[in-house]
Amino acid sequence: MTRTIRVDDEVFAKLQSLAEPFVDTPNSTLRKLLGLDRAASGGGSNALGPLLADGRLNVGQRLVWRRRNLNQVHYVTVMADGGLCLEDGSVYTTPSAAATALAGNQQNGWKAFATEDGTPLGDLR
Numbered sequence: 001m002t003r004t005i006r007v008d009d010e011v012f013a014k015l016q017s018l019a020e021p022f023v024d025t026p027n028s029t030l031r032k033l034l035g036l037d038r039a040a041s042g043g044g045s046n047a048l049g050p051l052l053a054d055g056r057l058n059v060g061q062r063l064v065w066r067r068r069n070l071n072q073v074h075y076v077t078v079m080a081d082g083g084l085c086l087e088d089g090s091v092y093t094t095p096s097a098a099a100t101a102l103a104g105n106q107q108n109g110w111k112a113f114a115t116e117d118g119t120p121l122g123d124l125r
Contacts, residue, residue, distance in 0.1 A: 025091045028081050047094045048082040056124045063113040063121060065099060074102050076113065084109075095121055 007015070012026070019029045051057040057078050065074040076084040076098050083091045084098040092098035095109025110122035 025079055025081055025083050025085075028079075046082040048078060048084070051124050052078070052080075052082055057115075062116055063095075064116055065102065065112045065114070 007026075015026050015029050018033065019026075048057055052059065059078060059080045061078045063076050063078065063084070065076075066072075067074070074087070076086055079085055079091060083093050084095060085091050086098060086101065090101065092101060095113050096107060097109070099107035099109035099112040110125070111120065113121040115121070115124075
Protein backbone atom coordinates (compact mmCIF):
# COMPACT_ATOMS: atom_id res chain seq x y z
CA MET A 1 0.00 0.00 0.00
CA THR A 2 1.25 3.46 -0.87
CA ARG A 3 0.50 6.17 1.66
CA THR A 4 0.84 9.86 1.00
CA ILE A 5 2.71 12.22 3.29
CA ARG A 6 2.79 15.81 2.14
CA VAL A 7 5.95 17.83 2.70
CA ASP A 8 6.58 21.49 1.98
CA ASP A 9 8.92 22.68 -0.78
CA GLU A 10 11.80 23.35 1.61
CA VAL A 11 11.71 19.81 3.05
CA PHE A 12 11.47 18.27 -0.42
CA ALA A 13 14.39 20.39 -1.67
CA LYS A 14 16.49 19.20 1.28
CA LEU A 15 15.60 15.56 0.52
CA GLN A 16 16.58 16.11 -3.11
CA SER A 17 19.93 17.60 -2.08
CA LEU A 18 20.66 14.51 0.04
CA ALA A 19 19.51 11.98 -2.56
CA GLU A 20 21.66 10.26 -5.15
CA PRO A 21 20.13 11.16 -8.56
CA PHE A 22 18.38 8.29 -10.38
CA VAL A 23 18.97 6.00 -7.40
CA ASP A 24 17.19 7.40 -4.36
CA THR A 25 13.54 8.11 -3.83
CA PRO A 26 12.23 10.37 -1.05
CA ASN A 27 11.52 7.19 0.92
CA SER A 28 15.00 5.71 0.46
CA THR A 29 16.56 9.06 1.40
CA LEU A 30 14.50 9.24 4.58
CA ARG A 31 15.37 5.60 5.41
CA LYS A 32 19.08 6.47 5.14
CA LEU A 33 18.65 9.57 7.32
CA LEU A 34 16.70 7.61 9.92
CA GLY A 35 19.11 4.67 9.89
CA LEU A 36 16.40 2.18 8.92
CA ASP A 37 17.34 -1.14 7.37
CA ARG A 38 15.97 -1.42 3.81
CA ALA A 39 15.21 -5.13 4.21
CA ALA A 40 12.96 -4.40 7.16
CA SER A 41 10.82 -1.89 5.28
CA GLY A 42 8.13 -4.34 4.21
CA GLY A 43 6.08 -1.45 2.90
CA GLY A 44 5.19 -0.76 -0.67
CA SER A 45 5.54 -2.91 -3.69
CA ASN A 46 8.85 -3.84 -5.22
CA ALA A 47 7.44 -5.23 -8.45
CA LEU A 48 10.69 -4.68 -10.35
CA GLY A 49 12.92 -6.02 -7.56
CA PRO A 50 13.33 -9.51 -9.03
CA LEU A 51 14.16 -8.03 -12.45
CA LEU A 52 16.84 -5.85 -10.87
CA ALA A 53 18.20 -8.66 -8.69
CA ASP A 54 18.97 -10.96 -11.60
CA GLY A 55 20.04 -8.31 -14.09
CA ARG A 56 17.01 -8.28 -16.39
CA LEU A 57 16.78 -4.55 -15.56
CA ASN A 58 19.46 -2.16 -14.31
CA VAL A 59 19.38 0.86 -12.01
CA GLY A 60 19.20 3.98 -14.15
CA GLN A 61 17.84 2.11 -17.17
CA ARG A 62 15.18 3.95 -19.13
CA LEU A 63 11.92 2.34 -20.14
CA VAL A 64 9.78 3.80 -22.90
CA TRP A 65 6.06 3.91 -23.60
CA ARG A 66 5.32 4.78 -27.22
CA ARG A 67 1.70 5.89 -27.52
CA ARG A 68 1.41 5.92 -31.30
CA ASN A 69 -2.29 6.82 -31.44
CA LEU A 70 -1.61 9.94 -29.37
CA ASN A 71 1.80 10.65 -30.95
CA GLN A 72 3.39 10.64 -27.47
CA VAL A 73 6.52 9.01 -26.05
CA HIS A 74 7.05 8.71 -22.30
CA TYR A 75 10.24 7.69 -20.52
CA VAL A 76 10.71 6.42 -16.98
CA THR A 77 13.92 5.59 -15.15
CA VAL A 78 14.37 2.47 -13.03
CA MET A 79 15.37 3.35 -9.45
CA ALA A 80 17.52 1.29 -7.07
CA ASP A 81 14.51 0.39 -4.92
CA GLY A 82 12.53 -0.83 -7.94
CA GLY A 83 10.51 2.35 -8.30
CA LEU A 84 10.05 4.21 -11.57
CA CYS A 85 10.90 7.89 -11.84
CA LEU A 86 8.94 9.90 -14.39
CA GLU A 87 10.50 12.78 -16.31
CA ASP A 88 8.79 15.24 -13.93
CA GLY A 89 10.61 13.64 -10.97
CA SER A 90 7.61 11.85 -9.49
CA VAL A 91 8.25 8.25 -8.42
CA TYR A 92 5.89 5.28 -8.56
CA THR A 93 6.29 1.84 -7.00
CA THR A 94 4.79 -0.16 -9.87
CA PRO A 95 4.80 0.07 -13.66
CA SER A 96 1.01 0.31 -13.69
CA ALA A 97 0.99 3.20 -11.23
CA ALA A 98 3.52 5.06 -13.38
CA ALA A 99 1.56 4.42 -16.60
CA THR A 100 -1.70 5.42 -14.92
CA ALA A 101 -0.15 8.70 -13.74
CA LEU A 102 1.07 9.44 -17.27
CA ALA A 103 -2.22 8.57 -18.96
CA GLY A 104 -4.63 9.97 -16.41
CA ASN A 105 -6.62 6.73 -16.43
CA GLN A 106 -6.06 3.11 -15.42
CA GLN A 107 -3.24 1.46 -17.40
CA ASN A 108 -1.31 -1.82 -17.34
CA GLY A 109 2.30 -0.69 -17.10
CA TRP A 110 3.60 -4.21 -17.75
CA LYS A 111 2.05 -3.92 -21.23
CA ALA A 112 2.71 -0.21 -21.75
CA PHE A 113 6.45 0.01 -21.02
CA ALA A 114 9.30 -1.58 -22.91
CA THR A 115 13.07 -1.39 -22.81
CA GLU A 116 14.59 1.04 -25.28
CA ASP A 117 15.47 -1.90 -27.55
CA GLY A 118 11.75 -2.79 -27.72
CA THR A 119 11.44 -5.69 -25.27
CA PRO A 120 8.06 -5.39 -23.51
CA LEU A 121 8.42 -5.09 -19.75
CA GLY A 122 5.94 -7.92 -19.24
CA ASP A 123 8.17 -10.25 -21.27
CA LEU A 124 10.97 -9.75 -18.72
CA ARG A 125 8.94 -11.36 -15.93
